[in-house]
Each structure stands twice: as structure tokens, then as C-alpha cells.
Amino acid sequence: QSALTQPPSASGSPGQSVTISCTGTSSDIGGYTYVSWYQQHPGKVPKLMISEVNRRPSGVPDRFSGSKSGNTASLTVSGLQAEDEADYYCSSYAGNNNYVFGTGTKVTVL
Amino acid sequence: EVQLVESGGGLVQPGGSLRLSCAASGFSFSSYWMHWVRQAPGKGLAWVSFINSDGSTTSHADSVKGRFTISRDNVKNTLYLQMSSLRVEDTAVYYCTRDLFSGMDVWGQGTTVTVFS
Numbered sequence: 001q002s003a004l005t006q007p008p009s010a011s012g013s014p015g016q017s018v019t020i021s022c023t024g025t026s027s028d029i030g031g032y033t034y035v036s037w038y039q040q041h042p043g044k045v046p047k048l049m050i051s052e053v054n055r056r057p058s059g060v061p062d063r064f065s066g067s068k069s070g071n072t073a074s075l076t077v078s079g080l081q082a083e084d085e086a087d088y089y090c091s092s093y094a095g096n097n098n099y100v101f102g103t104g105t106k107v108t109v110l
Numbered sequence: 111e112v113q114l115v116e117s118g119g120g121l122v123q124p125g126g127s128l129r130l131s132c133a134a135s136g137f138s139f140s141s142y143w144m145h146w147v148r149q150a151p152g153k154g155l156a157w158v159s160f161i162n163s164d165g166s167t168t169s170h171a172d173s174v175k176g177r178f179t180i181s182r183d184n185v186k187n188t189l190y191l192q193m194s195s196l197r198v199e200d201t202a203v204y205y206c207t208r209d210l211f212s213g214m215d216v217w218g219q220g221t222t223v224t225v226f227s
Contacts (some may be wrong), residue, residue: 045220098169104154
């Protein structure tokens with residue numbers, strides 16, 4: 001149950017796009033379509049942004065999109081806005097009713 | 111309003127026990143899988159435990175296996191986490207979450223567990 005690997009930080013200017021990677025193995029990301037992404041502002045509760053690799057829950061802006069290729073999942077934030085500055089975590093189903101989170105990425109809006 | 115409210119956190123010495131509760135409201139609790147997720151101070155999210163809708167299937171992270179037990183009472187609409195043999199490294203905010211297609215779409219506000227020596 002090793003954590004999924006994310007870059008510690010990512011940044012972009014307002015209006016630009018930023019993509020965060022999340023690398024796992026064939027036992028988690030590569031083996032299932034159950035990858036989700038969460039946004040967490042400082043001192044706040046995490047919020048689901050993407051489920052099942054690329055499904056956006058109601059209320060999540062379409063600037064947020066997800067994808068997966070092999071053992072790596074990605075979250076792209078297009079048209080970056082100041083309120084997108086937060087920590088982002090990926091998560092994946094890992095078989096046998098186990099789940100794993102990523103190490104987290106701090107997104108900075110320059 | 112869909113809501114999860116955790117309680118039961120506190121200060122405990124290593125080797126001690128605590129039981130966390132999570133009261134659900136605003137949705138059909140018995141229809142949903144549930145999880146516990148924790149976040150140590152200044153650290154990232156870590157999955158702790160899973161339980162299916164009727165409580166017949168559970169799983170736990172290796173780091174807590176044999177020490178923590180997840181359970182639920184679908185009559186009381188409440189999720190539990192029984193924690194024993196607590197260690198300093200179990201210090202964290204513990205969140206109760208609702209599962210939606212293996213994404214966690216509803217989170218409680220969290221309850222803080224501090225294990226101090």
C-alpha cells in the first residue's frame with residue numbers, strides 16, 4: 001500500500017493550464033478505472049473534484065478534467081483562477097477493497 | 111442537507127483506545143459504502159478503512175490492521191472506528207467519508223486524535 005506519486009508542486013499564471021500527474025502501479029491506477037481527485041484549501045475539508053478518472057460531480061467547474069494512461073493519471077486545470085490555489089490529491093482503488101491516496105501537490109497561482 | 115458529523119476524538123497515551131463516531135443525515139445511509147480517512151499534522155491524506163453498505167465487508171490499511179476496526183449501525187445511521195493500541199504516529203484528523211463510485215463525495219469536518227507520550 002505505497003502512496004501514489006505526485007509532484008510536490010505545480011504552478012501557473014491566471015488563465016493558463018496546469019497538469020498534475022499521479023503515478024501508481026498496475027495494481028492500482030493501471031488496473032482499475034476508479035481514480036479520483038480532491039482539492040483541499042488550507043484548514044478546509046477535502047472536496048471531490050473528479051471520480052472514475054474523468055467524471056465531474058455536480059457543481060465542479062468544467063475547467064477541471066481528468067485522464068489516465070497506463071499507470072499514470074492526470075488532473076488538468078484549465079483557465080487557472082486564484083481560487084484554484086490549493087493542495088490536490090489523487091486516489092485510486094487498489095483491489096481487495098483497499099484504497100490509496102497520492103502524496104499531494106500544492107498548486108500555486110502566480 | 112447531506113451531512114456527516116464526527117465525534118470521539120481526543121488526547122490519549124500510547125497503547126490506549128478510542129472510538130470515533132460519525133453521524134450521517136440527509137441521505138439513505140444504509141445504501142452507501144463508507145470510509146475513514148486521516149491526515150496527520152502538515153501531511154497528506156491517508157486512507158484508513160472501508161465498509162460496505164450492510165457492514166458485511168470491511169478492509170483496513172496495513173498501518174492499522176489488527177488495531178483498528180470499522181463498523182456501522184444502519185438503524186442509528188452511524189459509522190464507527192474502534193481504535194486500540196494507539197501509537198504516536200496515529201495522531202491525525204480523522205474524516206468520515208461517503209463513497210460514490212470509489213470517489214469520496216461527502217466528508218465530515220473531522221475529529222482530532224492526539225496520541226502523546
